Amino acid sequence: MSELTLKANIDRPDDFYADLLAAHEGLPKAQSDALNARLILVLANQVGDREVLKDALAAAKQAMHRDPARS
Amino acid sequence: MTKIFETPLYPYERSADQDAAEPVRHPVVVIGAGPIGLAAAIDLARHDVPVVILDENDKVSWGSRAICFAKRPLEILDRLGCGQEMVDKGVQWNLGKVFFGDRKVYDFNLLPEEGHHRPAFINLQQYYFEEYLVNRARALEAEGKPIDLRGGSKVTAVEAKDDGVLLTVETPDGPYRIAADWVIACDGAGSPVRSMMGLDFVGRVFEDNFLIADVVMEAGFPTERWFWFDPPFNKGQSALLHKQPDNVWRIDLQLGWDIDKEKEKKPENVIPRLKAMLGEDAKFELEWVSIYTFQCRRMEKFRHGRVIFAGDAAHQVSPFGARGANSGLQDTDNLIWKLKLVMEGKAPETLLDSYDAERVHAADENILNSSRSTDFITPKSDQSRIFRDAVLDLAEHFEFARPIVNSGRLSVPATYDGSPLNGPDVAGMPDRTRPGAPAVDAPIGNGWLLSRLGDRFQLMTIDADAPDRIDVEGIEVERLELSTNDDPSGALAERYLGDAQAGIYLMRPDQHVAARWTKFNEAELRSAVNTATGALSNRVETPD
């Protein structure tokens, strides 16, 4: 089926980013974490394709910053 | 009133073996008269293979333990001759509710597929399940079948040799020894046989405890499965309520890891917990209470020469998903026909290694499913709890999240993909009846397909020609002639033909598919029977 796209694909990225921050605005950490988890699940369902989801998990892991001070 | 599980059903009686000068030799000895040992012995006796069953006890399971029995085991019990009693007594259910905190997040209907004789599930106390098996064993004995059930007979030593096994049996009259060509060890999760043979049992212990209570109450709860995540009456934990026959309700309350088991089991501590759940005014009586730590483990190999392990002795799963007894019955279903062919010299001893291959594969599937349920119910980290709660919150609003909620995936039989016994397949025929799969039931005339299958190799033809009987080196293959006209509902065609116009299925004695074609070819059939009985050396080359 489709492949994971790692090229820029979001229309007006600044607006999306602002929406993302706005959704978390004023939430305590626990609620922000819960919101993120729900968002991941909603988006994963939209993707659906298990191969694409695996590639997305791998891409997210690959970009992990290996600075010990941040681990 | 004395409960059935308090009544000795097979009290110790002195056996002639105890007075013999030399250990008497038996073709098969089954150790353990739990559900799995009883099923194994019944299957053997039905086929006129003499069998002795030894159990240290003389009663059925103390308290209920297993309550949920799935369709495939019921079909196996039909073959053994006691499925109907179970279904008549059992409670059928299709509806379930899932709660999170104090909200109901959704309900579901299992909506079983039409065109099957047996329901998707019944709930039945394990003590009834075992009682009906004991009754069946007694009925076979009365018909003159060679089945000898010995209570009060504890196996205390096992000496395995290349050509048999020597057992020491402790009784109220002191110990005696018997010999066996074959031993089937069904002595439960703590298997003393396994320990006596120094064998492994590796896996995972879940750091959690569950209070399991069966209560008798006249309650207005419907016949549904109710599951709570983090309910107000058991904060941070889970709970389950499920109905059994005779107004008995199963309640599971998760307790967490750091608890005092003996204290938690005391009625003065159990009753307030149940009242918090059922309401202060609920009138109930405690039938049975126990505390479990769940484990998922299995032996590396189920066959050790002449000693073959089945049921909980071979593998143990956490109860979420009802896979213990259900999968144990599939073990003996898989084993007995193979053992019989080997004992008759019609198949090489190596056929028994396919029991190992197929049932280890099934055990791994069960352990995977039951570990995943346990991980959902008891999140192991902050992050997994965040995701678990996110799934539940979403499930309240959106249908897409409901299949992710995992309060136990109910038991379905394993398909033996990749089994060395599997023969040819045909592209375009239905996936669910591929080689290795258990037969899927369908209505045939006034009856059911599965009642016409089993116990022997059969060639099931659907709108196709084939000889009525073929002998493949001593193995009779009998034709079962069917037509799509036998089933106006179309289920037979949908389940067995798919894109094909006609179908020929080689069925194993355990009702699993061995091979399939769209037209009959004798050389290919012979080759497939040889493959399915482990007689690979006799393999016939198939023409191309």
Ligand SMILES: Cc1cc2nc3c(=O)[nH]c(=O)nc-3n(C[C@H](O)[C@H](O)[C@H](O)COP(=O)(O)OP(=O)(O)OC[C@H]3O[C@@H](n4cnc5c(N)ncnc54)[C@H](O)[C@@H]3O)c2cc1C
């Ligand atoms: C709370 C709970 C809920 C469950 N729910 C379900 C469910 O819904 N569905 C399901 O399918 N499964 C369920 N199970 C699992 C199910 O109870 C077991 O899988 C099943 O009992 C296994 O049967 P068995 O015959 O292998 O072993 P057991 O039932 O343990 O029987 C072993 C027998 O061996 C005998 N024995 C032991 N040692 C010796 C010896 N040295 N000599 C002679 N005899 C001996 C014992 O007396 C016993 O009779 C549940 C289990 C629990 C604890």
